[in-house]
Amino acid sequence: MQTDSPIHYSIIPISPEAHLYEVRCRIKKSDPAGQHLSLPAWIPGSYMIRDFAKNVVQLSAETENGRALTSTRHDKSTWAIETCNEEIILTYQIYAWDLSVRSAHLDSTHAYFNGTSVFLQVLGQEDQACSVELLPPHGQSYADWRVATSLPTQDINEHGFGLYQADDYDDLIDHPVEMGEFTRAVFEAGGIPHEIVVSGRHDADMARLCQDLTRICEQHLRLFGELPTIERYVFLVMVVGEGYGGLEHRASTSLLCSRDDLPRKGKDDISDSYRSFLGLCSHEYFHTWNIKRIKPAVFTPYDLRQESHTRQLWAFEGITSYYDDLALLRTGLITLDSYLELLGQTATRVWRGRGRFCQSVADSSFDAWTKFYKQDENAPNAIVSYYAKGTLLALALDMSLRKFSDNRISLDDLMRLLWKEYGKPGKGLNEGEIETLAAGLIDHDLSDFFQRYLYGTEDLPLNEFLSVIGIEFKLRAADGSDDRGGKPAPSKNKKAAPAWLGARLSSDPAGARITHVFSQSPAMQTGLSAGDVIVAVNDLKTDKQKLGKMLHRYQPGTRLHLHAFRRDELMRFEVSLADAPKDTCYFLPADSATDEQKTKRDSWKSNSGVLT
Numbered sequence: 001m002q003t004d005s006p007i008h009y010s011i012i013p014i015s016p017e018a019h020l021y022e023v024r025c026r027i028k029k030s031d032p033a034g035q036h037l038s039l040p041a042w043i044p045g046s047y048m049i050r051d052f053a054k055n056v057v058q059l060s061a062e063t064e065n066g067r068a069l070t071s072t073r074h075d076k077s078t079w080a081i082e083t084c085n086e087e088i089i090l091t092y093q094i095y096a097w098d099l100s101v102r103s104a105h106l107d108s109t110h111a112y113f114n115g116t117s118v119f120l121q122v123l124g125q126e127d128q129a130c131s132v133e134l135l136p137p138h139g140q141s142y143a144d145w146r147v148a149t150s151l152p153t154q155d156i157n158e159h160g161f162g163l164y165q166a167d168d169y170d171d172l173i174d175h176p177v178e179m180g181e182f183t184r185a186v187f188e189a190g191g192i193p194h195e196i197v198v199s200g201r202h203d204a205d206m207a208r209l210c211q212d213l214t215r216i217c218e219q220h221l222r223l224f225g226e227l228p229t230i231e232r233y234v235f236l237v238m239v240v241g242e243g244y245g246g247l248e249h250r251a252s253t254s255l256l257c258s259r260d261d262l263p264r265k266g267k268d269d270i271s272d273s274y275r276s277f278l279g280l281c282s283h284e285y286f287h288t289w290n291i292k293r294i295k296p297a298v299f300t301p302y303d304l305r306q307e308s309h310t311r312q313l314w315a316f317e318g319i320t321s322y323y324d325d326l327a328l329l330r331t332g333l334i335t336l337d338s339y340l341e342l343l344g345q346t347a348t349r350v351w352r353g354r355g356r357f358c359q360s361v362a363d364s365s366f367d368a369w370t371k372f373y374k375q376d377e378n379a380p381n382a383i384v385s386y387y388a389k390g391t392l393l394a395l396a397l398d399m400s401l402r403k404f405s406d407n408r409i410s411l412d413d414l415m416r417l418l419w420k421e422y423g424k425p426g427k428g429l430n431e432g433e434i435e436t437l438a439a440g441l442i443d444h445d446l447s448d449f450f451q452r453y454l455y456g457t458e459d460l461p462l463n464e465f466l467s468v469i470g471i472e473f474k475l476r477a478a479d480g481s482d483d484r485g486g487k488p489a490p491s492k493n494k495k496a497a498p499a500w501l502g503a504r505l506s507s508d509p510a511g512a513r514i515t516h517v518f519s520q521s522p523a524m525q526t527g528l529s530a531g532d533v534i535v536a537v538n539d540l541k542t543d544k545q546k547l548g549k550m551l552h553r554y555q556p557g558t559r560l561h562l563h564a565f566r567r568d569e570l571m572r573f574e575v576s577l578a579d580a581p582k583d584t585c586y587f588l589p590a591d592s593a594t595d596e597q598k599t600k601r602d603s604w605k606s607n608s609g610v611l612t
């Protein structure tokens with residue numbers, strides 16, 4: 001296909017059976033000193049070095065007249081092409097066998113890729129517009145394949161194959177592409193067409209999905225007042241047996257979910273798993289503003305060669321996580337009780353780890369690359385999640401803004417300010433700037449707040465913050481290993497919580513495998529470690545389930561002798577069970593709430609924005 005773009009790519013799933021794409025990249029004017037090309041080391045939104053160049057196979061370069069050019073490796077992600085005054089054409093293959101939202105996947109059932117995995121960046125020409133031709137795999141068995149992507153179209157056929165365009169490299173890599181025989185449904189929000197594209201085997205109620213997503217999208221649109229300028233928005237959903245994940249993009253999102261998360265025809269209740277799926281959609285759509293456009297200065301532009309540290313991820317992931325479920329409440333898709341259950345589960349995730357006393361949320365943001373994204377068995381003791389504690393911090397900030405402004409100003413206003421003055425004009429936020437803007441909105445010094453809860457490791461006094469809207473925060477002991485919090489203790493177990501060993505267990509053919517040992521727990525004191533497999537308690541064979549039941553039965557103070565394998569060595573431990581810590585959280589509307597608190601609760605539950 002002919003195009004005048006200075007840089008033109010074409011991509012074809014050349015061999016779905018071997019999981020190979022073939023990409024051709026034509027560069028009209030190359031660097032006279034020798035053109036360098038590279039693939040990103042990471043994908044925006046997922047803060048881990050992934051070195052996508054490792055999947056490049058068989059790269060070759062030639063001139064437009066077919067003269068072969070030498071290419072040499074410059075570093076792990078970069079190739080250097082020999083000096084040449086003519087147009088350069090590169091041909092290379094990409095191995096794609098990672099079914100995640102972060103990279104690329106290809107087999108005979110579908111093709112999915114992020115630009116970061118497949119499009120070499122022409123160094124020195126990152127700002128140039130480029131065109132991309134998307135081609136179907138060869139063969140009759142792929143005749144029904146279609147394309148779904150938010151890439152702006154230029155000249156495509158009825159199946160969506162053909163020519164697309166991007167403003168620059170940053171734009172090119174921000175529109176993931178799905179090809180295959182998916183289900184597609186269309187709805188409108190804010191006058192812009194929205195698509196939901198579902199790949200993988202499923203029997204989802206597409207009409208219901210459209211109806212619920214319309215409400216969520218309109219909710220966020222109303223909060224910010226407008227949608228950024230986009231042609232259309234696409235929810236790309238990959239359905240698998242068991243999976244969960246999402247990644248935000250400027251005009252689309254890639255989601256991975258379990259088959260059972262999606263609503264079935266003929267059912268109109270909201271299951272817990274459908275509620276999480278809607279929360280995920282809500283989360284990624286909110287990112288269309290908060291991180292894709294309102295972003296840290298260090299991300300404008302992204303340095304995709306190496307880690308890019310910021311202490312601000314709490315604002316982009318924490319605030320987004322706060323609004324994802326709040327939007328479900330505000331739309332009326334879930335009740336206040338249901339919302340408080342989700343909030344309680346988030347708080348429980350924070351309270352379950354003593355790592356919250358070792359790492360501040362700001363440091364958790366900064367170290368995301370090496371800690372949050374590379375969690376090991378010691379994670380609960382060493383780190384705090386900038387998502388979970390960030391959500392609570394956003395809630396506390398919202399309550400503080402309401403309190404100090406006599407309910408005139410809320411976090412909604414801060415988000416609108418961030419959109420108008422930073423996101424929309426494309427101005428990045430420097431470290432600490434969000435804190436200053438929040439304080440400026442209410443003309444009140446918030447430095448103590450941020451010092452304690454963002455840069456410090458103090459627990460948020462949630463009762464104090466939530467008294468503004470008459471909600472109470474409660475703590476109790478966990479009722480067994482499956483207790484995720486969010487609700488009061490089941491009445492049958494009110495009198496006694498299980499005795500505490502202080503280890504998280506998983507099933508193992510030989511017994512109960514320890515995945516995590518919590519600090520200051522009986523398990524740690526006696527020397528049990530992650531990886532140990534407990535095979536017997538008091539000389540009787542055990543497993544995860546039996547051990548769980550036993551803890552329910554025993555009183556704190558009971559001494560047990562355990563046998564466990566560490567590697568292939570049998571070891572013996574004496575352990576004295578303890579009282580379970582109060583690390584399980586839930587929230588309740590206060591019985592004693594005054595009319596004033598209830599009025600403020602109603603205003604928090606409703607969106608203060610208007611669609612402009």
Ligand SMILES: [Zn+2]
Pocket residue numbers: 283287316317320
């Ligand atoms: Zn997110």
